[in-house]
Amino acid sequence: MLIPKLRQNYPYAKIIMLGNPHFADLYQNKPYDVQYWGYNPRNLYSFIQLFSLPRPDWALVPGDNRYGWLAFVRGAKWLIAFSGDRSAHKQWCFNELLPLPKHAVAVAVPDMMQKLCTGKDASPFQPEHWKITNYHPLPAYTNITKNHENQPTINHGATDNIILFHIGAKSAIKHWPTQNWLTLANYFKQHNKQVILSTGKGEEAQLDEVQKVTQLPCYRGNLSLLQLIEVMQNVELIVCLDNGIGQLAKAIATPTVCLFGGGSTILFAEAKFWKNIPYRSVTTDIECRNTSLLFKRKIDWIQTCNRSINDCIHQSPHCMQNISVQKVIQACEKIIELGLEPIQDYK
Known part of the structure; x- marks a missing residue:
């Protein structure tokens, strides 16, 4: 960078x-x-x-x-x-x-930015390069259910067994189907992992759909940036969408699986600068990832999609719907070595 x-x-x-x-x-x-x-x-x-x-x-x-x-x-x-x-x-x-x-020539955005100045490219990122220490106290979980038994506690350094699903996105075109989140949550439940949910302010609708079925503890748009970072730093794994959280997770260096729909993994996931970070992107080939704009500039080799849900030819998050739960589990497996088992519906 x-x-x-x-x-x-x-x-x-x-x-x-x-x-x-x-x-x-x-x-x-x-x-x-x-x-x-x-x-x-x-x-x-x-x-x-x-x-x-x-x-x-x-x-x-x-x-x-x-x-x-x-x-x-x-x-x-x-x-x-x-x-x-x-x-x-x-x-x-x-x-x-x-x-x-x-x-x-496929060049990720962080590597591309380095072209603005002369000299040797930056060494790959190491977690000690970016320390965030001044936290704010975490609020209580926002639960639709009144059952607060066995709620996970976020403790510094105690990351085992807590998985964070950050499922919010400003645009509906980035939403992964609710049933997929439910199935993924059940998979981690089978492996004795505790899932917690989070989302940004104004992005709560899909979180509510997941939480009503699972009764999982959640942070429903009520975290400051520093509070969210504290949660992200003290979990075993983050599963999120292609948004700012997916990029922030790299600097935090918590193992992360990021789901890309219309976005370009070449531009935003595969940077040499981040090569030492435990990060996996999951995507699928789609014919409508065919816009070539970056920073309002047309670049022919870029394949991405900046459309809204209203402009999408499918009128739905088709690109996200094509990402299977199995592919996401395989990406998680590569990072935290759970051991693959048959996928079951949420119970």
Whole structure:
């Protein structure tokens, strides 16, 4: 990734990273000695605060080139980004525009970002590179049932036998069928594993469907980012969908199985930078994974799908429905060695 590469090649540089204020807690311990600066483009005060930062010698913009104008206004001496943004005015402020791969060269996004600066690519990620320690107390489980007996306790370092299903997704196109979650939960139950459920705020509908049948303990959209990280760090395995949680799990380094529907595993799962992390992606070939956009740029070799459920030609999460429970269990088996057994319906 870009920040590790910068730190590796420029060990004494002052590195400042602008990003969403909601993610500031991830950088509380300054991984790679980076200063994280929360920026909200809709907040005038957030913009004014940028002028309290030192004038940058070098500004790198890895995504939407419109943010290059922030660095330009702040007086950056040299600005670099990727070319190809469809709005030409976004590119006028840059001193150097680098091409994204245009041919049949499969490059994951974290590895692609490293192309923005010269030098040796970053060494593969190790868990000690990113420590998060300042937790918030966990709330009680949100249970539809009143039966609270034998509820699992999240303890630091005691990860055995607890499996986290993070089943929420902002888009219905990423939902895995409820019956599949039920069958997977039953599989872990047969192996004496305790499953807990979680989801983000506003994503509770499918969790409720699963929880009503299973009566499993759950965090129903009531965790802060730090609280969710604490749960993720102290379970044996995470099963989740292709979203921010799937990416966050890599930095936490908890064994993870991530389900990709329309998303590209090449772009978002198979990075060299993450090669030492216990992470497995599960997907299936579909004919409608045929859009070629990344960062609003058309790149012919990319095969992904950015459609909503309303735009989908199937009018349903067809790509997710094609992911079998058996494939997910096999991926789990590769990480925590459960030993495959015949799949049974939830009991």
